[in-house]
Amino acid sequence: VKPTTPRGQLPLLKIDGKQYTQSLAMQRYAAKKAGFYPTDDIDALVCDECCDTLEEFLLKFPFAAKDEEEKKAKRAEFVKGPMTEISKFIEQKIQDAGGKGFVASGPSVADIMLMVNVKSVESGFMDYINTDFYTNYPGITAVTTAMKEHPKVKAYYDSLN
Template sequence: RIQVWRLTHASHTQPAASKIFPSDTAIMTSPKFELTYFPIGGRALEIRLAFNIGKIDFKDNRLTFPEFGKAKAAGEFKYGVVPVLSVDGVQMGESLAILRYVGQLAKLYPEDPMEAFRVDEIVNVMENPSSAITFTLVPQRFGLEKFDEKEKMRIRGFINEKVLPPFIAGLEKTLAKNETKGFCVGSSLSIADLKVFGSIRNIKAGFLDGISDTLYDKAPCCLAVYKTVSEHPSVVAYFKANPKG
């Protein structure tokens, strides 16, 4: 597996006349990564995939909801939410920031500034459908009281008919401009592809009542990206071991 190396120094006491060994020797050590989230895909899926595609070792810490509640009450999470990534014990928050960080380590983020912008643009815009659906699941995170089932389904109906179709149409037009079909940007895999894959996977799963699982059926460029990611050997292996994400 690919290791992410960090340079440290160790002092060595040598005889004064010795010119064979330097007084400081660079030692390469691999940082320890620990990702904490629930035992589902959710907002950690793309991060987990990036780690696996990049063949970077990490601890996949999956909390039950009661375990999360207890840890949150104890103030263990930086912003009171997950996912969080600990790097050598230093906690990092916010799923998109974590994804970009891991994406760079896994070589899934462009070095070219314009290509990096195009990747960021898609990564950010994919939050629109995610946030709309999350709103119906945990309205408390948006400063609202929890609403009843009837109101939830009314809102989801609006999202399904008025929010997601034009969003998908716009995304399709953007992806159609990329010369290499099956990728969001350029001709190699990026975290933008992972975000599009994750969103389509959530829709196609059909577990969101009131949200059609066929919304992406008439978006061939989006589906081409989904196919590229889903057929990647590391992704195939990942879902074989983690069918829930």
């Protein structure tokens, strides 16, 4: 498949016979189609800022290590540094918007992205990171809970079972 894609890589989205690349561009497109992208320019800016910050979380996450001991040490450093720094920033953004999401105008793709990141930690997928890390972040916890119960999000996850 990769040799036939515009940039020789995935992901790839096809619409009406045209091919599109870049996961974050696809994410914004899908969010707009599903009603999870703000129409207000400032809300859209905040949404993008938070999505990019959550993407930074994933880019800084230490996936690779030569052995379990190194993985454990790298993840402890990650928790003390980038994970805590990003979580404080995200929490403040949520509080600044009233505590129910990143933007006061309603649920956004940034809220969904946050929920996915939090679920990755809570599920133990990101091993050597305490699964209750986010309990000290009431805004993050509230947004995650609300998004898990959002009808569209819940329907999607229910369809996977």
